[in-house]
Amino acid sequence: MAAMRCMLGVRGLLQHAFYRNSASFAVRNVHAGPDKTPRQDRQMSSQTLDLEEDKPQFPGSRSEFTKKLEFITPDVYNGIPVYRVLDRQGKIIEADQDPKLSKEAVYDMYHKMTLLNTMDRILYESQRQGRISFYMTNYGEEATHMGSAAALNPGDVVFGQYREAGVLMYRGFTLDQFMNQCYGNNEDVGRGRQMPVHYGSKELNFVTISSPLGTQMPQASGAAYALKRSGKRLCVICYFGDGAASEGDAHAAFNFAATLECPIIFFCRNNGYAISTPTSEQYRGDGIAARGPSYGMATLRVDGNDAFAVYNAVKAARELAVNENRPVLIEAMTYRIGHHSTSDDSTAYRSVDEVNYWDKQDHPIGRLRHYMVSQGWWDMEKEKAWMKQARNEVMQAFQRAEKKKKPPPSELFCDTYKEMPPHLQQQREQMRKHVAQYPDNYPLDNFEKDRD
Numbered sequence: 062m063a064a065m066r067c068m069l070g071v072r073g074l075l076q077h078a079f080y081r082n083s084a085s086f087a088v089r090n091v092h093a094g095p096d097k098t099p100r101q102d103r104q105m106s107s108q109t110l111d112l113e114e115d116k117p118q119f120p121g122s123r124s125e126f127t128k129k130l131e132f133i134t135p136d137v138y139n140g141i142p143v144y145r146v147l148d149r150q151g152k153i154i155e156a157d158q159d160p161k162l163s164k165e166a167v168y169d170m171y172h173k174m175t176l177l178n179t180m181d182r183i184l185y186e187s188q189r190q191g192r193i194s195f196y197m198t199n200y201g202e203e204a205t206h207m208g209s210a211a212a213l214n215p216g217d218v219v220f221g222q223y224r225e226a227g228v229l230m231y232r233g234f235t236l237d238q239f240m241n242q243c244y245g246n247n248e249d250v251g252r253g254r255q256m257p258v259h260y261g262s263k264e265l266n267f268v269t270i271s272s273p274l275g276t277q278m279p280q281a282s283g284a285a286y287a288l289k290r291s292g293k294r295l296c297v298i299c300y301f302g303d304g305a306a307s308e309g310d311a312h313a314a315f316n317f318a319a320t321l322e323c324p325i326i327f328f329c330r331n332n333g334y335a336i337s338t339p340t341s342e343q344y345r346g347d348g349i350a351a352r353g354p355s356y357g358m359a360t361l362r363v364d365g366n367d368a369f370a371v372y373n374a375v376k377a378a379r380e381l382a383v384n385e386n387r388p389v390l391i392e393a394m395t396y397r398i399g400h401h402s403t404s405d406d407s408t409a410y411r412s413v414d415e416v417n418y419w420d421k422q423d424h425p426i427g428r429l430r431h432y433m434v435s436q437g438w439w440d441m442e443k444e445k446a447w448m449k450q451a452r453n454e455v456m457q458a459f460q461r462a463e464k465k466k467k468p469p470p471s472e473l474f475c476d477t478y479k480e481m482p483p484h485l486q487q488q489r490e491q492m493r494k495h496v497a498q499y500p501d502n503y504p505l506d507n508f509e510k511d512r513d
């Protein structure tokens with residue numbers, strides 16, 4: 062029976078090939094002219110058959126035949142260019158690319174970029190002192206956050222990796238909310254269950270961050286598909302690093318988004334490193350941008366230290382995504398100035414000079430400040446006053462968060478499922494009894510009391 066099915070299968074294939082050949086023969090006959098016999102035609106056509114006229118019929122690609130055996134090598138073209146609006150001195154390079162943002166809008170961006178930087182410094186130090194368990198700074202990537210967030214609609218849904226705190230800040234996540242999460246205190250909406258910097262906000266359409274790299278990417282494609290079906294004219298933006306782009310999930314996300322025509326912006330922060338792995342060990346192609354066209358995605362590479370270029374890029378990408386239901390890939394070139402996290406010492410794998418270059422000569426905050434000064438909107442006095450105010454605001458939120466108690470320990474068992482199943486209720490009771498029996502062995506004063 063199996064052999065029979067197999068033979069039928071082969072016969073079907075042969076028949077298919079025959080019909081396709083006779084169809085293309087008929088097409089060639091037209092070129093051969095009406096006064097020839099079919100036999101002559103066949104001979105003629107095999108003699109004069111021109112590859113240029115013979116179009117491939119394969120369903121899997123759109124291309125021409127070629128007579129040359131030529132491999133496509135990655136160096137056939139120069140790298141995809143980096144789109145820029147501001148030069149390093151904060152001057153607009155081409156007037157027609159100026160996004161012409163109002164003074165208030167630019168101030169808002171600058172205000173939040175510097176506030177994020179101040180918060181990073183204080184929380185980094187607080188981790189060094191053991192006051193919080195972990196932290197990740199955003200140094201050098203502030204323009205990728207604020208430039209992109211400013212170009213979105215507040216209803217657009219954000220999926221992040223873990224180094225996009227600025228997007229949340231731009232949307233209105235308060236310093237208290239950042240601190241509450243890092244301290245895992247009773248006012249953390251995540252109930253202290255995740256490591257610091259794993260923020261999330263339903264109100265601000267920012268999906269809660271999780272540690273496993275790349276998992277947010279296919280989820281983001283799915284959310285974009287749902288948004289398309291809802292007809293809301295909103296899109297998803299999905300942030301990820303150059304390292305995360307090597308995960309299998311990145312492939313799934315790109316391909317689903319392209320084939321299912323999802324309104325999504327894939328925003329890669331290419332900061333040169335994935336912990337200690339430099340990009341030269343991460344990939345050998347032309348960065349992440351070069352992968353976009355191969356998935357059928359509109360793609361742009363942008364200077365991630367240029368807030369205006371990032372803003373323009375995301376604004377245009379959003380229009381494509383929402384108006385045409387297309388995924389768009391943006392690769393923002395930047396540099397991770399800080400250590401990967403508080404568990405990392407990056408001097409073990411890169412030079413201090415390299416870091417200093419980006420910190421001192423090509424910093425996104427410095428570039429936007431130059432622009433504001435050149436417009437007469439900013440000066441040293443304003444800078445000093447604002448830095449003092451920013452520091453005070455952060456320190457006050459920090460002190461408030463530190464004083465708050467942690468959630469009741471029994472909450473550990475909640476939300477594993479929507480309803481708590483009997484076996485978890487039993488475990489919770491066991492824990493309560495155990496803690497009641499050995500109260501001196503646990504830091505109970507730091508926790509709220511059980512509610513029930």
Ligand SMILES: Cc1ncc(C[n+]2csc(CCOP(=O)(O)OP(=O)(O)O)c2C)c(N)n1
Nearest residue numbers: 224272273274302303304305332334335336
């Ligand atoms: C699936 C998975 N593998 C490995 C890790 C460990 N890990 C955490 S961050 C990181 C590097 C990611 O680098 P990149 O995506 O470039 O982002 P960046 O930290 O530079 O912002 C790795 C390997 C992880 N969290 N999840």
